[in-house]
Amino acid sequence: MKQKRKTAAALLAGTALAATVLTGCTSGGGSADGGGPVTQEQIDEAMSTPTTLTFWTWVPDIDQEVALFEQKYPEIDVKVENVGQGLPHYQKLRSAIEAGEGAPDVAQIEYQYIPSFVLSESLLDLADYGAADLEDDYVGWAWNQVSPGDEVWAIPQDIGPMGNLYREDLLTQAGIAEPPATWDDYAAAAKAVKDSTGSYISNLGATQAGQMIGFFWQAGVKPFGYDGAETVKIDVNSDGAKEVADYWTGLIQDDLISTDVDFNDQWYQGLASGKYAGWLTAAWGPVFLQGTAEGTSGQWRAAPLPQWSAGDEVSGNWGGSSDAVLASSENPIAAAELAKFINHDEESAMQLATQQFLFPPQQSVLSDPAFIDQESEFYGGQQVNKLFAEISETVDTDFEWLPFMDYVYSSYEETMGTVIADKGDIAAALDTWQDQLVSYAEDQGFTVE
Amino acid sequence: MTHTPTAARTAARPAERRRTSTSKRKQRTAAYLFILPFFLVFLTMLVVPLFYSGWLSFFESKLIGGEQFAGLANYVRALGDSAFWGSLLRVLAFLLIQVPIMLILALCFALALDSGRARGSRTVRLLIFMPYAVPAVVATLMWGYLYGPDFGPIAQIARAVGLGTPEFLTPGNILGSMMNIVTWEFIGYNMIIMYAALRSIPAELYEAAEIDGAGQFRVAWSVKIPAIRPAIMLTVIFSIIGSFQLFNEPSLLNTIAPDAITNSFMPNYYAYNLAFINQELNYAAAIAFLLGLLIAIVSYIVQLSEQRRERRERRLS
Numbered sequence: 178m179k180q181k182r183k184t185a186a187a188l189l190a191g192t193a194l195a196a197t198v199l200t201g202c203t204s205g206g207g208s209a210d211g212g213g214p215v216t217q218e219q220i221d222e223a224m225s226t227p228t229t230l231t232f233w234t235w236v237p238d239i240d241q242e243v244a245l246f247e248q249k250y251p252e253i254d255v256k257v258e259n260v261g262q263g264l265p266h267y268q269k270l271r272s273a274i275e276a277g278e279g280a281p282d283v284a285q286i287e288y289q290y291i292p293s294f295v296l297s298e299s300l301l302d303l304a305d306y307g308a309a310d311l312e313d314d315y316v317g318w319a320w321n322q323v324s325p326g327d328e329v330w331a332i333p334q335d336i337g338p339m340g341n342l343y344r345e346d347l348l349t350q351a352g353i354a355e356p357p358a359t360w361d362d363y364a365a366a367a368k369a370v371k372d373s374t375g376s377y378i379s380n381l382g383a384t385q386a387g388q389m390i391g392f393f394w395q396a397g398v399k400p401f402g403y404d405g406a407e408t409v410k411i412d413v414n415s416d417g418a419k420e421v422a423d424y425w426t427g428l429i430q431d432d433l434i435s436t437d438v439d440f441n442d443q444w445y446q447g448l449a450s451g452k453y454a455g456w457l458t459a460a461w462g463p464v465f466l467q468g469t470a471e472g473t474s475g476q477w478r479a480a481p482l483p484q485w486s487a488g489d490e491v492s493g494n495w496g497g498s499s500d501a502v503l504a505s506s507e508n509p510i511a512a513a514e515l516a517k518f519i520n521h522d523e524e525s526a527m528q529l530a531t532q533q534f535l536f537p538p539q540q541s542v543l544s545d546p547a548f549i550d551q552e553s554e555f556y557g558g559q560q561v562n563k564l565f566a567e568i569s570e571t572v573d574t575d576f577e578w579l580p581f582m583d584y585v586y587s588s589y590e591e592t593m594g595t596v597i598a599d600k601g602d603i604a605a606a607l608d609t610w611q612d613q614l615v616s617y618a619e620d621q622g623f624t625v626e
Numbered sequence: 627m628t629h630t631p632t633a634a635r636t637a638a639r640p641a642e643r644r645r646t647s648t649s650k651r652k653q654r655t656a657a658y659l660f661i662l663p664f665f666l667v668f669l670t671m672l673v674v675p676l677f678y679s680g681w682l683s684f685f686e687s688k689l690i691g692g693e694q695f696a697g698l699a700n701y702v703r704a705l706g707d708s709a710f711w712g713s714l715l716r717v718l719a720f721l722l723i724q725v726p727i728m729l730i731l732a733l734c735f736a737l738a739l740d741s742g743r744a745r746g747s748r749t750v751r752l753l754i755f756m757p758y759a760v761p762a763v764v765a766t767l768m769w770g771y772l773y774g775p776d777f778g779p780i781a782q783i784a785r786a787v788g789l790g791t792p793e794f795l796t797p798g799n800i801l802g803s804m805m806n807i808v809t810w811e812f813i814g815y816n817m818i819i820m821y822a823a824l825r826s827i828p829a830e831l832y833e834a835a836e837i838d839g840a841g842q843f844r845v846a847w848s849v850k851i852p853a854i855r856p857a858i859m860l861t862v863i864f865s866i867i868g869s870f871q872l873f874n875e876p877s878l879l880n881t882i883a884p885d886a887i888t889n890s891f892m893p894n895y896y897a898y899n900l901a902f903i904n905q906e907l908n909y910a911a912a913i914a915f916l917l918g919l920l921i922a923i924v925s926y927i928v929q930l931s932e933q934r935r936e937r938r939e940r941r942l943s
Binding site for chain 1: 688689690691770771774775776777796797881882883884885886888889899902903904905
């Protein structure tokens with residue numbers, strides 16, 4: 178009996194200790210020794226101590242960039258693990274964080290999911306780890322995504338400023354010589370293309386929230402906001418958003434835009450077969466399309482998105498991710514160096530852009546002739562990278578997300594997706610979506626502005 | 627069914643007990659040791675998690691404010707959750723439409739194969755059984771392609787003969803399409819269970835029926851089907867449980883037709899989405915528990931009614 182009680186006491190003490198350690202770890206922010214930025218000495222020391230880091234990412238072949246890092250810091254051993262892409266990745270990340278063990282040191286996180294990990298205080302503030310100095314090296318809006326305030330939650334890896342990829346041959350056939358400059362032109366072109374070729378000028382993925390939110394972003398609509406604590410702003414049914422919605426409702430109801438679900442086999446074949454004469458997509462789209470529609474090589478061109486008012490040059494963003502260091506990492510300095518190196522080191526960043534085809538957020542790459550002067554045969558010799566590099570400067574800088582984007586997207590599918598697929602009134606669906614989001618946020622204890 | 631052997635066993639027991647010796651006891655200890663590993667796994671992998679999720683379902687966890695005891699709040703919410711009821715209605719549709727079709731077809735195939743009149747019955751048996759060997763994931767993806775409105779072979783054939791494009795993946799039709807997939811997948815499985823039962827019917831019964839002048843159909847109806855009723859009941863119970871637990875099909879069809887498959891399409895899928903997308907783990911636990919309870923009740927009712935019927939028949943005969 179005595180023996181038993183002792184073990185119980187020891188166990189209790191153990192858990193208490195673990196609890197304090199855990200709370201110590203997950204206090205968010207916090208630098209190495211509780212104050213002040215990390216010094217170069219500390220970094221040097223950390224980087225010459227044998228350390229093993231775990232890095233969760235789904236970027237294919239990122240081992241190549243990690244190898245560069247390991248070459249520079251032979252003492253650091255990085256284990257790259259792919260635990261799934263998108264949702265499964267975040268689910269596993271959350272489970273590991275909640276369990277208090279098994280979480281990686283560095284993890285890939287898409288911009289829109291950063292707030293949810295800020296909310297759970299799972300990310301390390303990299304400002305004190307030398308990341309604050311990197312601000313000017315990145316495209317402004319991309320930096321705002323990882324650092325909305327003084328803290329730096331992650332290092333930008335790639336971005337998806339939006340543009341218009343279109344089939345030049347089909348548009349020419351419809352008598353359109355120039356890519357549509359405004360959305361009005363686009364609607365007119367849609368009619369011409371449908372009448373003379375039978376193709377849809379493009380497809381609006383019924384359940385593709387990312388694309389629609391990108392259009393909102395371009396139109397200056399600010400549907401979401403988060404103060405980093407307990408207050409959120411939800412305004413997906415603003416007048417601006419409804420204008421965008423009405424535009425698409427019109428085109429869809431006139432059967433000028435298809436609403437097939439995207440990124441499935443049907444849709445790939447639609448792109449390859451000319452069912453769609455274009456794709457309003459992001460900077461990662463051009464290379465993706467090349468792999469999907471090989472047979473139509475040379476017939477595609479890239480252009481900026483059509484504009485809401487003539488003469489404007491505004492775009493939105495769709496996709497892209499960053500690398501964040503988890504607050505629970507036992508080697509925060511080395512982990513921060515890894516996140517920085519992969520996405521900031523010139524060789525590594527260049528390699529990400531030219532071999533993994535991640536569209537770079539880094540100014541040095543965006544202005545490097547080796548990157549932007551590349552001519553693409555698929556796009557008739559056009560310098561597609563240069564075009565998107567220019568577009569990346571025109572993305573609205575202040576766009577925020579909610580700390581529960583998983584729910585936002587799934588709710589989009591439920592409320593907006595079904596309406597878009599049924600060619601219904603998208604603006605009205607925005608109201609339903611808004612209601613769902615507000616009631617979820619309130620249920621979860623947020624203050625909704 | 628099992629009454630006679632049980633009676634025999636109880637009668638034999640007192641004699642056994644008197645003969646209990648050390649060697650018997652040793653044997654018994656050994657037996658317990660043998661099943662110990664199973665019970666350990668059973669306890670840690672099933673019972674404990676079950677209680678844990680039951681425990682979870684009494685809490686409420688918010689993104690802001692953390693975890694709190696909520697009593698039965700999650701259950702109350704579930705009972706008033708139209709999405710949950712909607713998913714249960716779809717299961718009901720499965721039970722009333724898909725399960726009978728599948729089992730009747732399986733029974734027909736089993737009887738046809740058992741009659742020995744079909745040529746190449748071995749091959750046919752294998753072919754019918756094959757879909758069951760195809761993983762549900764592959765099956766659903768394959769059907770997703772077959773159903774495709776633009777490039778799917780069914781749609782192309784239909785267009786070629788001027789029937790227009792059949793829409794399998796629209797919100798209104800997806801349930802039927804899903805029933806078709808599940809039927810295709812599990813017909814073979816159910817057929818094998820019934821076929822195995824048919825093979826074990828003693829040949830004397832057939833001879834007797836033949837002497838009485840019964841034809842093949844009469845034999846099937848009056849001899850074979852009553853003889854394999856326990857096997858049929860087994861497939862019914864399996865199908866009921868399977869219908870409540872549909873997960874792969876909605877989850878995979880969701881990637882193909884996300885506009886048609888809502889998050890709450892099937893109760894099990896709903897619980898999954900609640901836990902991992904809405905991050906409402908506690909509510910998901912409550913839904914899962916209610917679902918488990920419901921499965922137990924429905925299965926029990928089915929079994930009970932069957933037993934009653936059996937008893938009634940025995941009394942009549």
